[in-house]
Amino acid sequence: MTLAAPDSLREPLRAPRIDADRLWARLMALARIGATDKGGVCRLALTGLDGQARELFIRWARELGCTVRIDAIGNIFARRPGTDESLPAVGTGSHIDTQPTGGRFDGNYGVLAGLEVLQALDDAGIRTRAPLEVAVWTNEEGSRFVPVMMGSGVHAGAFPLEHALAAADAGGVTVRQALRELGHDGAAPAAVADGAPRFGAYFEAHIEQGPVLEDAGVTIGVVTAALGQRWYDVTVRGMEAHAGPTPMGLRRDALLPAAALMQKVREIALAEQPHGRGTVGCVDVFPSSRNVIPGRVRFTVDLRHADEAGLARMDAALREAVRALSCPEVSIEVEQVVCFPPQAFDERLVGLVRQGAEDAGLTRMDVVSGAGHDAVYVARTAPTAMIFVPCKDGISHNELEDARPADLAAGATVLLHAMLAQAGVAD
Amino acid sequence: MTLAAPDSLREPLRAPRIDADRLWARLMALARIGATDKGGVCRLALTGLDGQARELFIRWARELGCTVRIDAIGNIFARRPGTDESLPAVGTGSHIDTQPTGGRFDGNYGVLAGLEVLQALDDAGIRTRAPLEVAVWTNEEGSRFVPVMMGSGVHAGAFPLEHALAAADAGGVTVRQALRELGHDGAAPAAVADGAPRFGAYFEAHIEQGPVLEDAGVTIGVVTAALGQRWYDVTVRGMEAHAGPTPMGLRRDALLPAAALMQKVREIALAEQPHGRGTVGCVDVFPSSRNVIPGRVRFTVDLRHADEAGLARMDAALREAVRALSCPEVSIEVEQVVCFPPQAFDERLVGLVRQGAEDAGLTRMDVVSGAGHDAVYVARTAPTAMIFVPCKDGISHNELEDARPADLAAGATVLLHAMLAQAGVAD
Numbered sequence: 001m002t003l004a005a006p007d008s009l010r011e012p013l014r015a016p017r018i019d020a021d022r023l024w025a026r027l028m029a030l031a032r033i034g035a036t037d038k039g040g041v042c043r044l045a046l047t048g049l050d051g052q053a054r055e056l057f058i059r060w061a062r063e064l065g066c067t068v069r070i071d072a073i074g075n076i077f078a079r080r081p082g083t084d085e086s087l088p089a090v091g092t093g094s095h096i097d098t099q100p101t102g103g104r105f106d107g108n109y110g111v112l113a114g115l116e117v118l119q120a121l122d123d124a125g126i127r128t129r130a131p132l133e134v135a136v137w138t139n140e141e142g143s144r145f146v147p148v149m150m151g152s153g154v155h156a157g158a159f160p161l162e163h164a165l166a167a168a169d170a171g172g173v174t175v176r177q178a179l180r181e182l183g184h185d186g187a188a189p190a191a192v193a194d195g196a197p198r199f200g201a202y203f204e205a206h207i208e209q210g211p212v213l214e215d216a217g218v219t220i221g222v223v224t225a226a227l228g229q230r231w232y233d234v235t236v237r238g239m240e241a242h243a244g245p246t247p248m249g250l251r252r253d254a255l256l257p258a259a260a261l262m263q264k265v266r267e268i269a270l271a272e273q274p275h276g277r278g279t280v281g282c283v284d285v286f287p288s289s290r291n292v293i294p295g296r297v298r299f300t301v302d303l304r305h306a307d308e309a310g311l312a313r314m315d316a317a318l319r320e321a322v323r324a325l326s327c328p329e330v331s332i333e334v335e336q337v338v339c340f341p342p343q344a345f346d347e348r349l350v351g352l353v354r355q356g357a358e359d360a361g362l363t364r365m366d367v368v369s370g371a372g373h374d375a376v377y378v379a380r381t382a383p384t385a386m387i388f389v390p391c392k393d394g395i396s397h398n399e400l401e402d403a404r405p406a407d408l409a410a411g412a413t414v415l416l417h418a419m420l421a422q423a424g425v426a427d
Numbered sequence: 428m429t430l431a432a433p434d435s436l437r438e439p440l441r442a443p444r445i446d447a448d449r450l451w452a453r454l455m456a457l458a459r460i461g462a463t464d465k466g467g468v469c470r471l472a473l474t475g476l477d478g479q480a481r482e483l484f485i486r487w488a489r490e491l492g493c494t495v496r497i498d499a500i501g502n503i504f505a506r507r508p509g510t511d512e513s514l515p516a517v518g519t520g521s522h523i524d525t526q527p528t529g530g531r532f533d534g535n536y537g538v539l540a541g542l543e544v545l546q547a548l549d550d551a552g553i554r555t556r557a558p559l560e561v562a563v564w565t566n567e568e569g570s571r572f573v574p575v576m577m578g579s580g581v582h583a584g585a586f587p588l589e590h591a592l593a594a595a596d597a598g599g600v601t602v603r604q605a606l607r608e609l610g611h612d613g614a615a616p617a618a619v620a621d622g623a624p625r626f627g628a629y630f631e632a633h634i635e636q637g638p639v640l641e642d643a644g645v646t647i648g649v650v651t652a653a654l655g656q657r658w659y660d661v662t663v664r665g666m667e668a669h670a671g672p673t674p675m676g677l678r679r680d681a682l683l684p685a686a687a688l689m690q691k692v693r694e695i696a697l698a699e700q701p702h703g704r705g706t707v708g709c710v711d712v713f714p715s716s717r718n719v720i721p722g723r724v725r726f727t728v729d730l731r732h733a734d735e736a737g738l739a740r741m742d743a744a745l746r747e748a749v750r751a752l753s754c755p756e757v758s759i760e761v762e763q764v765v766c767f768p769p770q771a772f773d774e775r776l777v778g779l780v781r782q783g784a785e786d787a788g789l790t791r792m793d794v795v796s797g798a799g800h801d802a803v804y805v806a807r808t809a810p811t812a813m814i815f816v817p818c819k820d821g822i823s824h825n826e827l828e829d830a831r832p833a834d835l836a837a838g839a840t841v842l843l844h845a846m847l848a849q850a851g852v853a854d
Contacts, residue, residue: 210672227671231717241821243706243729244654244797245637248696250821255707256693262686269675279670280682281717283724285710290658290727292708292824300717302670370671394668394677397719 016124016416020409023116027408030056030096030112031104040399041104045097045139045150046074046178053096054184057111057136064118066134070186071196073164074138074179075151080118082131083426088200090128090423091382092117092415093135094374095151099143103401105207105391105408111136113205113412120416128423130200137374138179144169145178152374154190156381161190192381199382201349201422204375205411206386207403211394212367219410220357220364221388224350226376227275227304227368228311228342232318234261238330240287240295251293255285257325257332258297264321265301268314275306275368276314301334306368307342343376346383349422353385356417362410387414443551445843447836450543454835457483457523457539458531467826468531472524472566472577473501473605480523481611484538484563491545493561497613498623500591501565501606502578507545509558510853515627517555517850518809519544519842520562521801522578526570530828532634532818532835538563540632540839547843555850557627564801565606571596572605579801581617583808588617619808626809628776628849631802632838633813634830638821639794646837647784648794648815651777653803654702654731655738655769659745661688665757667714667722678720682712684752684759685724691748692728695741702733702795703741728761733795734769770803773810776849780812783844789837814841 033053034043043049054076058068061078069077079089094110114134121128137155142148145167147159154161165176179185189195208214213221238252262280269278279302286296301318305311315336322332357364367388369376375386389411392402460480461470470476481503485495488505496504506516521537541561548555564582569575572594574586581591592603606612616622635641640648665679689707696705706729713723728745732738742763749759784791794815796803802813816838819829 208672209669210674211668211677212672212674215677229671241638242636242798242823243704243708244656244731244799245635245639245823246704246797246821247637247639247701248693248704250638250642253693253706255689255710259686259689262682263690266675266680266683274674277670277673277675279680279718279720281670281712281719281721282715283682283710283712285708288709290708291706291729293706294708297710302718304671370673371669372671394673396669396672 014124016120016126018116018120018409018412018416020405022119023112023409023412024405026060026112026115027104027108030108034098036101036399038399040401041098041102042100043098044100044144045141046144046175046182050097051182051184054136054182057096060115061134064115064122066118069188070184071188071190072161072186073151073154073190074184074186075155075190076136078134080132082128082423084129085131087130088198089131089133090419091133091135091199091202092204092419093137094204094206095137095140097139097141099141099397101399102141103396103398105401105403106209106396107140109207109408110205113415116412117416117419127426128420129426130423132419132423140374145175149372149374149377152377155192155196156377157191157193158377158380199378202375202378202382202384203349203353203415203418204373204386205415206373206388207391207396208388208394209371209391209396213388213390214394216365218363218365219389219407220362220414221367222350222354222357222364223345223369223386223388224366225306225345225368226343226373227277227306227370228308229338229340230303230311230315230336231338232301233335233337234299234301235333236297236330238295241293243291243293246293252329253293254297254330255294257330258299260325261321262299265318268303268317272305272310272314276310277304277370278302278314304370305342311342340372343379345379345385349383349385349418352418352421353387353414355421356414359417360410360413362414385418387411441551443547443553443843445543445547445836445839447832449546450539450836450839451832453487453539453542454531454535457535461525463528463826465826467828468525468529469527470525471527471571472568473571473602473609477524478609478611481563481609484523487542488561491542491549493545496615497611498615498617499588499613500578500581500617501611501613502582502617503563505561507559509555509850511556512558514557515625516558516560517846518560518562518626518629519631519846520564521631521633522564522567524566524568526568526824528826529568530823530825532828532830533636533823534567536634536835537632540835540842543839544843544846554853555847556853557850559846559850567801572602576799576801576804579804582619582623583804584618584620585804585807626805629802629805629809629811630776630780630842630845631800631813632842633800633815634818634823635815635821636798636818636823640815640817641821643792645790645792646816646834647789647791647841649777649781649784649791650772650796650813650815651793652733652772653770653796653800654704654733655735656765656767657730657738657742657763658765659728660762660764661726661728662760663724663757665722668720670718670720673720679756680720681724681757682721684757685726687752688748689726692745695730695744699732699737699741703737704731704797705729705741731797732769738769767799770806772806772812776810776812776845779845779848780814780841782848783841786844787837787840789841812845814838
């Protein structure tokens with residue numbers, strides 16, 4: 001273990017360097033907690049396994065000389081003091097809860113890249129002017145407790161602390177109970193509005209969870225924004241009838257307009273390139289009998305866009321398509337069930353990420369985040385940016401999730417450069 | 428109860444007349460066995476309730492002076508002797524088992540219309556030259572035991588008796604056991620090939636189970652043929668991926684070609700009018716998550732046509748569409764799982780049905796049967812025709828199934844005319 005050398009013994013400044021092996025070793029150690037037979041991780045938020053992982057993070061952070069603070073929603077902050085403690089902290093982090101059949105890198109990478117940055121600074125004997133903090137946000141995945149991105153959401157005021165604490169899992173256990181059981185029901189205020197410290201800047205490193213970087217053969221994704229999302233439930237109602245005795249002309253088949261809409265969702269997204277995305281993920285057909293014309297079809301629509309105007313155009317196009325396909329024989333209802341606005345990241349911080357990749361001699365490209373991340377909520381309270389690294393075949397939320405040690409180290413290097421540039425090196 | 432007057436007391440010949448109220452009363456009495464709260468019937472094949480219904484039929488048949496024969500698959504034949512017992516019987520009938528949420532008319536009507544014909548002849552003091560038989564075919568619905576149309580299928584040699592007897596329900600009870608328990612494991616041979624008597628002609632009256640007659644405002648459907656059916660399972664395989672981070676251009680969405688195929692099924696049917704029918708009844712999407720691009724979609728296709736060449740064209744068009752939509756990113760497999768060939772009914776018998784409607788002054792139109800019926804199997808062994816009457820909104824296999832007493836009586840009148848014309852009135 002290397003601690004920052006005390007001032008009295010200060011050696012000449014060395015260039016800080018990310019240790020790829022050390023980062024990988026910590027990732028693999030964390031991945032053993034809840035490891036699955038297929039090489040993934042099952043460590044749902046605030047379970048005993050999550051508690052073990054949280055304790056391991058705290059131990060590592062304390063070994064690096066950090067102080068550790070836990071807030072009322074269980075977010076953990078490991079703090080490395082700056083030389084000017086009046087400055088707001090430069091934060092980084094992510095989450096260490098996983099999907100039920102999750103991978104080893106989603107979230108975990110962002111947290112451990114943060115610790116690796118601190119240790120690299122220690123190794124190089126560098127102190128920053130602003131304090132640095134590594135955050136572990138509670139229940140990002142939302143697999144056990146809804147809403148998702150719970151810890152960062154409470155921090156940013158997306159929903160109230162009480163709402164989050166009262167959320168119960170399928171067995172009726174609440175977040176409040178689960179936090180108490182782990183002893184992670186911290187005393188520190190969770191919401192910025194309640195006095196939680198606001199970051200001076202926040203960077204989050206994450207595997208891309210998509211195929212863009214790998215497809216382009218690029219190491220660093222400079223994330224300029226997170227796509228806004230609108231989720232819908234669509235219900236098409238016709239009349240079920242026997243497939244045999246009912247001629248084509250006398251049918252009220254709910255599936256045909258549904259199928260047309262499914263294709264329309266793709267067209268709507270294609271009209272909004274490069275960032276428009278449209279997906280139908282669930283389809284339920286009733287009565288679901290081989291020789292019965294479907295009387296009712298329900299399906300989901302997920303529309304995403306980088307800017308609000310684009311998302312509004314997509315919404316309008318969907319509703320127009322629904323209008324055009326509705327008729328006296330078949331009715332169609334659209335209900336919007338979720339809405340996340342697009343979130344542009346801070347231009348100056350995005351510039352620091354870009355510069356960090358430049359300085360480290362890494363290939364880079366601007367990308368958008370198609371998925372939600374804790375950083376998207378944090379961005380509501382502080383200047384924020386994200387760094388993506390490739391993951392194998394773009395696969396995530398899957399035990400097969402994989403990433404190369406060199407890419408993970410490259411992302412951490414960019415994180416190090418950006419945090420250092422933001423926090424400032426103490427004289 | 429009126430029996431045919433003995434020869435010695437013969438009165439002048441009266442025109443036989445269907446009694447609409449009596450037919451309706453028998454239908455309602457039978458519908459009480461297994462009646463559901465919603466006005467339907469749940470009387471699965473060879474259950475205790477089916478046994479009660481079978482005994483009621485037998486009682487009614489014996490009250491009309493019929494002899495009753497039960498064959499090895501439990502088919503019941505009520506026989507009214509002819510004056511020339513060397514002639515093959517003119518048969519009619521249908522089934523009295525129902526769907527789990529079935530109606531009061533499907534099948535039951537054909538059986539009780541047959542009894543009403545016998546009673547009308549009795550009332551009029553008419554004896555026929557050929558004997559008449561009313562058949563109750565075992566397990567037409569196939570809801571409890573597969574294959575469907577079991578009794579008529581064994582009779583016609585569509586599958587072996589042993590295969591049918593060995594069929595087990597979800598609880599492991601076999602047809603053989605269920606028949607024994609009811610005492611309906613008859614001694615008479617079931618298959619024509621094993622010596623079961625072949626009908627000289629067979630007529631089946633049935634509710635249409637579709638909307639054509641009601642839509643056209645016509646009372647009698649003269650059924651010229653039963654559509655052939657080909658059933659398929661289609662599996663589309665792409666790659667599941669996150670809806671957010673995966674740009675449109677890098678997707679392998681299994682749902683899009685599936686949706687295109689669903690619409691193509693309709694086009695294929697529309698190209699084969701008036702009798703072509705194409706239906707997608709079941710759709711299963713995996714992993715079925717709102718924000719995951721579907722990696723696999725399975726759906727069913729049901730194609731129907733009145734002639735084999737047309738059905739073959741539809742099959743070829745489906746396979747061509749699959750070829751056209753397949754690509755390296757998304758594979759599509761089609762497996763044919765069921766095939767019933769089209770069955771044209773006997774032209775002379777169809778003519779008798781047409782003439783019967785004509786003579787009774789009833790509106791009529793030629794129709795095809797889109798669904799399977801016992802008559803479709805019987806047609807493999809004997810000249811066969813069917814008579815359809817309207818049912819409310821074309822709804823069947825549903826507790827809401829309904830039909831008007833006058834229409835039911837009209838169908839029975841046509842059945843009476845046709846059977847009498849075929850069997851011949853004894854001098």
